[in-house]
Amino acid sequence: MSVFFQTVQTATCIQGTFGSNCSNICQCVNNENCSHVDGGCPNNQCAAGWTHANCSVACNRSTFGSNCSNICHCHNNATCNHVDGVCSNKRCAAGWTHDNCSVACDHGNFGENCSYECHCINGVRCDPVFGNCPDDLCAPGWTQSNCSVACNPDMFGKNCSSRCHCLFGASCDKSSGLCPDNLCAPGWTESNCSVACDQGLFGLNCSTQCHCLHKANCNHVSGNCSNEQCEPGWTHSNCSVAPL
Template sequence: MCTDGCKERRTGDFCNYYNLAYDSSVLINPNSSYPGSLANDGSKTSCSKTNGPTVTFQVDLKEESIVTGLHILFGELTTKVGSHTLYASNTSNNFKTGTMVYEGQFLPTRINVRAVFRYLTYVPPVHGKSSVLEVCEIGIIGCPPSRYGPVCNKLCPGNCNGPCDLATGSCAFGCLNRWTGDKCEQECSFGQFGKNCSEFCHGCISQMCDHVNGICDNSTACKPGYVYDKYCNTSCSDGLYGSNCLHTCSPFCLHVPCDRRTGECIGGCIRGLHGFNCMQVSINTKKSDDDEVTTWIGIFIGGVLLGILITVVVCFVIRKKLPKKQSKDNVPKKTQSHDQQHYDDVGIENVTSYQDLRKDNLRKDTGANEYDQINATYVNQ
C-alpha cells in the first residue's frame, strides 16, 4: 500500500487507477488558508481544511467523463456524525440541482459509482452550529473522454459521440453523424444518415442523401407522397397524395386517408363502388340495390291501395248513419219569403255602393281614364 500518496494522475490504495481529479479544479467553501488544491496534489500529508455552518467541497472535471468510483481520504478533524451526501451534475456547479449519488451516516474511503458527470459536490454533516471539513486526498476513478483501458492509455475511436467504454473502447453514447458500429468505424448504409445512422432518406429520389445532414442529392424533387423540400421528409397531409401532394384522395374511399404515394383507397370503398380509387360501380351490388328499390315500391303501392279501400268503407258507413234531408217542398213558405227579402236588401245595398264609387271616380278626369284603361285591357285579354 502506498502510505504517502500517488504519483501524477494515479489514485487508490495501490495507486493503480487513473485519477481524473488530478487535472481538475477543486474548491472548498468557505475559503481558508488551506485551499482545495491541497486535496488533489497526490500527497496524503497535505490537507484542505475549512469550517462553518454551510460547508461544501467541489471538484470540477472540466468536461463530462465516465466515472466508476471515488477514493476520499479525510483528516482527523472532519465532522463524522450525521449525514454525508454526494451530488453529481453535468450542467451546474449548484449541487441542489444535481443528482444524489451517495447518502449515509459515514463516508467510506472507497465508493463504487457508475455515472457520467462533470461536477462532484460533497456536503458534510453539521454538528452543533457548524461543520469541520478536512480532506487530505480526493481520487475520482475513470478516464478522460478520449481514452480508455486500465490506466487510460488507449485512445477512444474518433467518431464516438462522447466518452467510450473504459474497458472495451466501444462508443457508449453512440456515434457522430454518418457513422455506425460498436466503435463507429463504418459508413452509414445507403439511404441512411444522422446519429448512429438512425434517420432514413425515404423521400429522396433513389433514397440518395448526404450521410451527415440528410439533404437529398436531388433537392428539386421528391418521391410521390412527400412535400418538395431539401430533405423530402414531410409526408402528405391526410387526404392528399402524389408528387408534391398536389392530388386529392377519392371521396368514395371507405377509410381515409388514401395511400399517400398512389392515391389507392387502401381501406376499401363505400358500398356499390370498387376499383383502385373507388370510381367503378359494382354490378352485383347494383342488381341487389335495384331489387331492394323494387320491393319498396311494391310495399308503397300496396299501402296506398289499402288506404283507399279503408277510406271508401269508412265513408259508406258514415253515409248510412246520417239522417235523410228534407225535401224542398217541405220547407215553410214563411222561411222562403224571409230569405228572399234578405237577398233583395243586400243586392240593393251593393248596387248603391257601386254607383257611389263610380260617381266619385267620374268626377276626376284622371280616375276615369285609369278606369277605362283597366276595362279596355280586360276586354282585350
C-alpha cells in the first residue's frame, strides 16, 4: 500500500503588517518590522504618535510624538496630530509658537503667536501666556496687571505715577519723561522737566526772579506771591513789572 504525504505551506504576513488576516499595520520606530503575530516592535520602541504593547494605539488627543510624551498646545484646546503635533485649527495656544506649537515664547514676548512684548522692570521675563511680571513690577512707562498698557500721554515713569511737564502740554516720553526738544512748561526744569524752579525763581526755564515782599515765596509757575504783596518797586499780579 502506498502512503502519500501532502505538504501544507503557510505564509507569514508581508513586512509591515501583522495579526488576523494581516490586517494591522506595524507602527515601529524607524519603520522597523514588527512581529507578524502580535505586532510587537523591536525593543518595544513605537513610532512617534503610537503607544501600547504592540504600538497599535494612537496617542490621546492631548499628546503626540515619541512615547506620546509631548503635550499639545493648541488654541482653545483643539486636538493636535498625534504624530507631529500640528494643531487641527493651525493656531497655537497663548505662550506657544513653532509649526507644532511646541516652543514657548522667547524671553521678552508672550500671548497668542508670541506677538506681545513683555514690559517688566529691569527686563526680566514675563509669563509667556498672560504677560504678568514677577511681583507685578512693570518697567517705567507701563501699567495694568500684565504691564501691557502704556502710560497716559500726560504721565510717565514707574507705575505711571509721574506727571509730564512739557511746554504747551506736549506729551513726554512714557519711560523717561523727556519732553520734545527738552522744552519744559513754565515752572519746571531739569532734563525731564520734573523739578520745580528753585525758591525765588519762576516761569519759562525758571528764568524770572520772584519779587515778593519780605522775600516770601512765589508760585514757581505763575510767580504770584504767597503773601499777595510785591516788594517795593514791583507791581502786577506776579510782581514782575517795574513801574516806569
